[in-house]
Amino acid sequence: MGLKWLVACLVVLSTSSALAHMEHHVSGSMGRECALTKVFQHEGKLSSKAVFLFSGNPVCTYIPRELDEEKIANGEPLKLVFFVPHATIKKESKSAIARLNNETCTQDYCIKVNQVTTPVKGIQFTVSYYPQLHGFEYQSFKSITGDEGVVFNFHNQSLLQQVNVKASTERIRRTAFTELPTVILDFGHGGDDHGFTNGVLLEKEMNRQIGQKVAKLLKKKGYQVCLVREGDESLALDERTARIHACKNAGILISIHTNAAARAEASGIETFCHIPDMFTTHYQQANKDTIGILQEIDSVVFEQSMQLAQAVHKNVLETAKIKNTSVVDRKVKHKVAQLLLGSEMPSILVELGFLTNQEEALLLQKSSYQKDLALGICKGVDAFFNMV
Ligand SMILES: [Zn+2]
Known part of the structure; x- marks a missing residue:
C-alpha cells in the first residue's frame, strides 16, 4: 500500500510551528485525501480504546509540544495532539464523534476530534489524560474491511500493576x-x-x-x-x-x-x-x-x-x-x-x-x-x- 505513518516524537516544536512545517511537508506526495468513516469506543477492563477508521491513505502525525511537567506533577492532565492532514469527516461518523467529544471528557481521559482548515485542512485529535491513572499508546492497523485504523489506548495503570x-x-x-x-x-x-x-x-x-x-x-x-x-x-x-x-x-x-x-x-x-x-x-x-x-x-x-x-x-x-x-x-x-x-x-x-x-x-x-x-x-x- 505504500502507507507511511509518521511520528515526529523526537523534535520538540510548538504546535503552530509543527503545523506550518506540516503544510510544507504534506504538499508533497505523502499527504493524500482520506476520510474518517467510523468511530468506535471500547471500554475494557485493562484498557479503554478509541478507534478511528479511515478510507484512503491517512498519515497520522504526532504534533510535539512542550509539556509542562510542573503542571502535570500538580495533577493537571497531560495533553497530546495528533493530526491527519487532508482528512475530512464523513457524514455518517459525525454523530459518533459528537458522542466521543462529549462523553469521554466526563471520564478521566478525554479525546476531542476537530476538523480544521488552517494552516492545512485535516483532522486534529487532542488527547488528554492523567498519566498517574493511565498509560497511553497510539497504534495503527489495517481493518478487516480494508480501512486503515488508528487506535488510542488508555491503559489502566493501577489495575495492570495488580x-x-x-x-x-x-x-x-x-x-x-x-x-x-x-x-x-x-x-x-x-x-x-x-x-x-x-x-x-x-x-x-x-x-x-x-x-x-x-x-x-x-x-x-x-x-x-x-x-x-x-x-x-x-x-x-x-x-x-x-x-x-x-x-x-x-x-x-x-x-x-x-x-x-x-x-x-x-x-x-x-x-x-x-x-x-x-x-x-x-x-x-x-x-x-x-x-x-x-x-x-x-x-x-x-x-x-x-x-x-x-x-x-x-x-x-x-x-x-x-x-x-x-x-x-x-x-x-x-x-x-x-x-x-x-x-x-x-x-x-x-x-x-x-x-x-x-x-x-x-x-x-x-x-x-x-x-x-x-x-x-x-x-x-x-x-x-x-x-x-
Ligand atoms: Zn458478517
Whole structure:
C-alpha cells in the first residue's frame, strides 16, 4: 500500500510551528485525501480504546509540544495532539464523534476530534489524560474491511500493576480441568444490521440459527454460555464489547458469521484472529512496568486466540466435509475485526460459508448442516481447553 505513518516524537516544536512545517511537508506526495468513516469506543477492563477508521491513505502525525511537567506533577492532565492532514469527516461518523467529544471528557481521559482548515485542512485529535491513572499508546492497523485504523489506548495503570500474569494464565489452565469456563458467543449482525442480504437470505438469521445450535451443544457439554445478543436486536459495536466485558468468568469469545463475495464461485470456511504483528505502535507514554505486564498479557491472549482459531477451524472443516465434501479451506487469517479488538480474552471470528455461493447457501439453510457446523465449533472449543 505504500502507507507511511509518521511520528515526529523526537523534535520538540510548538504546535503552530509543527503545523506550518506540516503544510510544507504534506504538499508533497505523502499527504493524500482520506476520510474518517467510523468511530468506535471500547471500554475494557485493562484498557479503554478509541478507534478511528479511515478510507484512503491517512498519515497520522504526532504534533510535539512542550509539556509542562510542573503542571502535570500538580495533577493537571497531560495533553497530546495528533493530526491527519487532508482528512475530512464523513457524514455518517459525525454523530459518533459528537458522542466521543462529549462523553469521554466526563471520564478521566478525554479525546476531542476537530476538523480544521488552517494552516492545512485535516483532522486534529487532542488527547488528554492523567498519566498517574493511565498509560497511553497510539497504534495503527489495517481493518478487516480494508480501512486503515488508528487506535488510542488508555491503559489502566493501577489495575495492570495488580495483575499477576502467571496467575491469570494458570487460571485458564486450571479451569480446563475442574470447572468449564464461560464461552461468549456473538451472533454476527442483528436488528437493522442484516449483514449480507440478497433480499431472500439474511446473514443475521443464518448466524443466529447456527449460533443457537452452538450454544445448546456447549451447554450440554457443561460450558457456561454468555450470549452477546439473545434475539434479533440492534446493538452498536461499542455495546457489544461492553456486554462481552459484563460476562462472568469469561474464558473465550467466538463471533459467528456467514460470508459473501462479489464472485459467485467463492466458497469455503475461514477463521480470523489477531496477532501482534497487525498493530504498529507509533507513540507510547506509560509506566514501563505496566507496559511490560500488558505486553505479557497480550502475548498470552494472542497465542491462545491462535490456538483457538486453529482448533475451531480444523474441527469445523472436518464436520462440514460430511455434507460439503469439497469444502474449501480458506485457512486461519489475520485481519483486525472491531469486536476482537474490543475484547481482552482469546477471541476468534468464524466465517462458516458463502451465502453468495448457490450450493453453499443451500447447505447453510439446512438445519442438519447447521448442526454439523455447530458440532465442529464445539469440538474445537473442547480441543482448545484440552490444549491450554
Ligand atoms: Zn458478517
